[in-house]
Amino acid sequence: MTKFYPVKVADVRRETRDAIVLTLDVPKEYKEAFRFVPGQYLTLRATIDGEEVRRSYSICAAANDTHLRVGIKKVAGGLFSNWASEHLAPGQTIEAMPPMGNFHVPLGAQQKRHFVGFAAGSGITPLLSIVKSTLTAEPQSSFTLFYGNRASSTIMFREELEDLKNEHLDRFSLIHVLSREQQDIDLFNGRIDKEKCDQLLEHWIDVSSIDTAFICGPQDMMVGVAQSLEEHGLDKRRIKFELFATSTPGRRQRRPEEAKAEKRQNLCEATIVIDGRARTISFEKGTSSVLDAATAEGLELPYACKGGVCSTCRAMLVEGEVDMDANFALEDYEVARGYILTCQSYPVTDKIVVDFDK
Ligand SMILES: Cc1cc2nc3c(=O)[nH]c(=O)nc-3n(C[C@H](O)[C@H](O)[C@H](O)COP(=O)(O)OP(=O)(O)OC[C@H]3O[C@@H](n4cnc5c(N)ncnc54)[C@H](O)[C@@H]3O)c2cc1C
Ligand code: FES
Structure with a gap:
């Protein structure tokens, strides 16, 4: 689930002056993993100027199209969108996570809507x-x-x-x-x-x-x-x-020194379950989101925007309580079922269990 797969850029079409459409060729062995429903997005990963950058792009192909396609519009000063527009060319390989997202309703041939x-x-x-x-x-x-x-x-x-x-x-x-x-x-x-x-x-x-x-x-x-x-x-x-992006910043990430000043020295023991394996880490409450704390310990977790927008970092909170700073991605029913955005979640209880496989 966390995995990125190498996919080939089959075509780059300039759609407008500031937008391109990328056609991606998914190798046969990954085809199943890249099956999608309309409205889902891909998380693309590239190394730009030595920095790993991940961004989400919605699939614009229809469910029965043979190729995956995404449209990328340049954002002024934007790192990935400008890089993609200027550097991506047919034949290159880029990394992509399998499709995700809930922006769809199930379709049925008998429906009249x-x-x-x-x-x-x-x-x-x-x-x-x-x-x-x-x-x-x-x-x-x-x-x-x-x-x-x-x-x-x-x-x-x-x-x-x-x-x-x-x-x-x-x-x-x-x-x-x-x-x-x-x-x-x-x-x-x-x-x-x-x-x-x-x-x-x-x-x-x-x-x-x-x-x-x-x-x-x-x-x-x-x-x-x-x-x-x-x-x-x-x-x-x-x-x-x-x-796609929020103009309302979530609560800013708290720095370790701020937390110390507040004398919040209490630790949280967080068990992270992903790909069938559980790992327990310990970190100071209030300093890092669950995602940041776990990735700092070397866990490979799914994420893209880190801003509470894309839902790539979604997981189920099985035990304990967290404060979720921003949520622009999860629907009410998902929150009610216990899903959290780990990039926005700060532990409140001394112990939490977070499951990415659910
Ligand atoms: C679920 C999802 C699906 C998305 N699908 C698409 C898509 O199909 N096509 C597409 O072009 N983009 C899409 N995006 C937006 C995309 O992921 C990037 O955020 C966007 O390309 C900007 O990335 P960047 O690295 O160029 O800019 P950054 O370097 O990340 O940001 C530069 C500045 O631009 C602002 N910004 C970021 N995104 C936008 C935006 N979309 N509009 C205006 N300002 C912005 C940032 O706040 C920042 O101030 C999607 C985002 C999400 C979460
Ligand atoms: S990484 Fe996008 S919502 Fe958390």
Whole structure:
């Protein structure tokens, strides 16, 4: 589960001026491990300037596509996205962890549902996979996608989305919302935020027709759209999120000297179970997250963002209590079942047992 596998870069396509699409060739022997459901992401690992860097990228391929594909959009000053855009080339090998994530609903051929997607910028990547897979797997279902961008030149997967629309004219409705390019229908000008979503729900789409809404984009957009959907009557359980980065920093990591100043010298004994093996480590409460403490002891654990966003570090807290600083990834039902984000969890009790295999 923690394992990274070498995968070959089969193709690098420049999608827009600042986005690429990587096609990855997974060797036959790992194919099973890389089976995915639409909406899941890969964690990629590379060594950049001597530093190990891990980042998550959503799969944009449909469930039945033969190749794995991810879309990477450059973030200003961003380490991995700029490196990938400038250095990755066909034939190179990169390391990837098998697909993870819960940004999906199970599909069934007999279902007749109406899904709605709200995406902004690179947030289209998981939605492209979800839309394509849904239209294929549920022939009676329909999808309405609102996709926000600055201008038509920055729209990722523009042609692919148009093709999809032409192929499924009666079941796929695609609405581009542009913030810096004027369109004829005023409703589709501007940014996708709460106010825009309110207007869309009042003038364009009937909320009672929505079975599930998927939202992927910046945090403020996601919060606004979700709030609007709920205010218009959509049950919270029918709203699925995927967050790429947070603008709200979690509680900052506490430093050892701060903890000492607080005279919190008490130790926690943490048993970590992973890949069927248990190992017990001991560390001072309040100084390190469970993930940091365990990796410092040499344990190979899964993680990517270390910011409470991606859920790669998810594990089950089997015994004891932790304080979870930030959680932008786990759903309420997962927390209720005992799952924690180990990168954000600080032990409260003297003993904890954390199981990555559950
Ligand atoms: C589950 C998941 C799926 C993701 N899927 C995709 C995807 O399909 N395509 C994609 O392009 N990215 C995706 N991301 C974001 C991706 O993992 C990286 O965070 C992003 O590429 C920036 O990494 P970096 O190393 O270039 O920037 P860093 O060096 O990590 O960050 C540089 C600065 O940019 C900010 N930042 C980081 N990410 C973003 C962002 N997305 N938008 C705006 N500011 C940001 C950081 O806070 C920091 O200030 C996903 C993230 C998660 C958690
Ligand atoms: S590593 Fe991303 S949530 Fe913990």
